[in-house]
Amino acid sequence: MRELRMLFVTAMLFAGASQSALAGAYDGNWVALIPPQENCNWTSIMTLTMSGNTFQGETRSAGRTEAFAGTIDADGNGTFRVYRRSTGIITFTQDHFDANWNERTCRRHALGDRAMTKTEAAAVYAQRKQLQSRYAALTKRATAGDQSVNFSTLRSLYPFMDQWDPYGNKTTALLSQAAAAFSGKDCATAMKKLDEVLKMDFTIDTAHALRSECLAEAGRQPAAKIESNIADGLVDSLMHSGDGNTEGSAYVVVTQREEMDVLANRHLVFKGRGTQIRGSNGHLYDVIQAASGRDGEGVETVYFDVSSFVNGRESRMAAIETLESSMP
DSSP states (O other): OHHHHHHHHHHHHHHHHHHHHHTOTTOEEEEEEEOOBTTBOSOEEEEEEEETTEEEEEEEETTEEEEEEEEEOTTSEEEEEETTTEEEEEEEOSSEEEEEEEETTEEEEEEEEEOOOHHHHHHHHHHHHHHHHHHHHHHHHHHTTOTTOOHHHHHHHGGGSTTOOTTOTTHHHHHHHHHHHHHTTOHHHHHHHHHHHHHHOTTOHHHHHHHHHHHHHTTOHHHHHHHHHHHHHHHHHHHTSOOSSSSTTOEEOSSHHHHHHHHHHTTEEEEEEOOOEEOTTSOEEEEEEEEETTTSOOEEEEEEEOHHHHHHHHHHHHHHHHHHHTOO
16 A cells, blocks of 8 residues: 555656646747758758757758757756767747757758647648639739739749749759750750749749740740740849848848849859848848959848748648648
């Protein structure tokens, strides 16, 4: 009987400790999208679960998964160990976290947020379907030559598409192949490649410009003019989204390619990418160092608002979670 009482007391103490641990201000699931950084030229998803003052999680990228675990203090500051590799530091606030660690030959930095609940994910997924319909309608109008299309709206919708390619992992090679074919006077091949590119990303102005050139060479002037207008509309939308001098006037981009387009249009040469930062308004920013393409001496700091990357990631994850939960 005494042994039963002791087991009961032990169980109660364990339950109390578990409830205390689960009552932490930062309890729950968290997630971050990690862009290519330094020599780590790949994207990763970082997920973790906090319980009390301890957490564990993993980073996933193509062909690679690495687990980690750590602890935090009452203020949300802590450390973690990436198994068999390195240690890192992490800071939590009410809705965000900031983590830094070394991964092989480069430093890694993650800015994350609380993961969505199932109810939130379902609502985001429903909104995603609506946004996809708007994107399809706008691209159809643009392709038909409707010059009243708002290209800023069209661009802002792209991160919610199933084919969203924020870092050009799918489109870059195809676009290079199309450009090479065009340079070789092979517009037939170029057009096939460009069709593939634009199915994945209608916002690539260079693809529309190349299509315009090929259509003009084929004597299809009206169609060439439509493609030229689309290219111009996309460039104007991008370049008038800000001036890049401060966080408040950052260029608003939906892909990393658009960052490089801005630099090219300003005759700037990419020199280095600073640590991604979170502004006082909660938006995320890429901070890029660039030199003048003319003399290469003056170095400028250019700010890009990349909040769309977070929105697109959340929308995609909401779709995955909602679809998986509906499977029998």
